[in-house]
Amino acid sequence: MTTVIFIHGTGVRGREYEETFKTIEKKIYAERPDVKIERCLWGDKLGTSLLASGASIPRYDETLALDEEEEEDKEILRWKQLYCDPLYELRLLLLKPGEERSDNPFAESPLDELRSRVDNFTPSDKLQAKLAEAGITEVFGEAREAVIRSNAYNEAWDNVSAESLGEYSNVISRAIAAQAMLICYQQEKYAPVLTNAKLRDQLVELLSLDLAEAELGLGDWALEQIARLALPIGTNYVVGKRGAVTNKISPMPCDILLYQARGGKIRDFIRETIAEAEPPVVLLAHSLGGIACVDLLVEQSLPKVAHLVTVGSQVPFLYEINALCSLEFGQPLPEHFPEWLNIYDLRDFLSYKGSQIFPKVRDELVNSKQPFPRSHSAYWEQDKTWEYIMEILPR
Structure with a gap:
């Protein structure tokens, strides 16, 4: 029996993970009821939080603003x-x-x-x-x-x-x-x-x-x-609501920082989940979850894993700027690395193409018709996403 393990990305915690997991179950079981789907919810146990109750956050009048996309639909x-x-x-x-x-x-x-x-x-x-x-x-x-x-x-x-x-x-x-x-x-x-x-x-x-x-x-x-x-939303709003804004958005960038500094525990959590799964295993990984999976599969040969699917992944970009912790730029993927499907969206500015970086990668494009950042979480409702995934699920 094929096992699909869903590894989430940054900022995701219990309830949001469960809702996404239900969507994934529904989509896969509609065509492949024989597939077993397993959770890999590392965020609740290993994700970041404000351990000193926000004691480090000052009030200040400076902020960064993203330029609007001039040619946006x-x-x-x-x-x-x-x-x-x-x-x-x-x-x-x-x-x-x-x-x-x-x-x-x-x-x-x-x-x-x-x-x-x-x-x-x-x-x-x-x-x-x-x-x-x-x-x-x-x-x-x-x-x-x-x-x-x-x-x-x-x-x-x-x-x-x-x-x-x-x-x-x-x-x-x-x-x-x-x-x-x-x-x-x-x-x-x-x-x-x-x-x-x-x-x-x-x-x-x-x-x-x-x-x-x-x-x-x-x-x-x-x-x-x-x-x-x-x-654009005004800077004064962000300044006046800095504590609330920090609580809302900090898990995403902070999980990335935590992973870059102490990612070993997250990779161990994924590896232990794989060890308990029935092969062949397909890793379905979103955003930071894909980074962790690539690092794990570079570092270790895991024969149970038949295929890696990354969705909204930053791995190719990190490799190109020489910031992927498991592999320096110029080094190839190891021979034991499994087949790799990478799904991206042009409106998701946190997704990147991999086929011109890694020969083993198969890139596939979807169009959620959602503005960023909502586009980064919109993959699971796209028919094309599931067409590509169903093609690679072992029978």
Whole structure:
């Protein structure tokens, strides 16, 4: 029986690992129910934490900022803004020049009908099924209420005409979907829709059709404004929230620093998991997990391991800059190193190609259509990811 061992990357702890593990189980068992899938959760035991309760963190006014990608796809840029602020497009509509209306003052207008549907909305059976698939059934009502109670939602109606009904129903639908995703993120509920752009777009389409029963895509004034106005999150916010921001983001870079300094314990943890597994073994490793697996497989011959799969891996880059601890630049992979599949995404800036660095590597590209950093965690919901993995699973 083939055994797949999932080794996670930086910053991952118990609950997030378990949600990802469930996704991996579901994807593999759908085609290969004969495969055994094992955990290798090193983060809970060996990952970093603030051992002195943050005593080293001062308050200061300096920060680093990443330049925005100038040629970023408009749709991805739209969602990059909505992930941070679900009401972003609704606020943009407040800047839209007023449109002349031809409504009959003595009859209910299409706008009144749309608003009534939004305010008294009940999802159709088809949408209910999609909400369940997306993992946001429990928070959908809360998300809709948050949107319709907002000033942005209520004030934007003044700038909307019947002719832009389709556009506005799309804007409202994206706001509700983005709000639901934000609630999930804040509550640490790792719903599939958080990293699955296809599922997200299907959800928005169904919701918009339920709301307006109108053809989608009737203009997109807000999208053009987003492309022009997309503003980075201000430095002052980070300064004022430094403790909370540190708690949120520190596990990722700190796990990397810990591994570079004391990675032996993490590699030993992986090796012990392999030793207990039934061969042949496939190591499925994300991000830092891939670095640890490559270092382990360079240092030791592990005949049980038939294949290594790295996803969103920095190994080729570390090797090229001579920072891979197990192998200096110019040294080849040892003869005992197993077959290696490397999956990357052009929008994941923490993923790299390996085939021009290591002859044994087979590179495969996926496109999550997610902005960075969400793209770094979006591999598990991509059909292409699983096509490539299924091809190499031993039978």
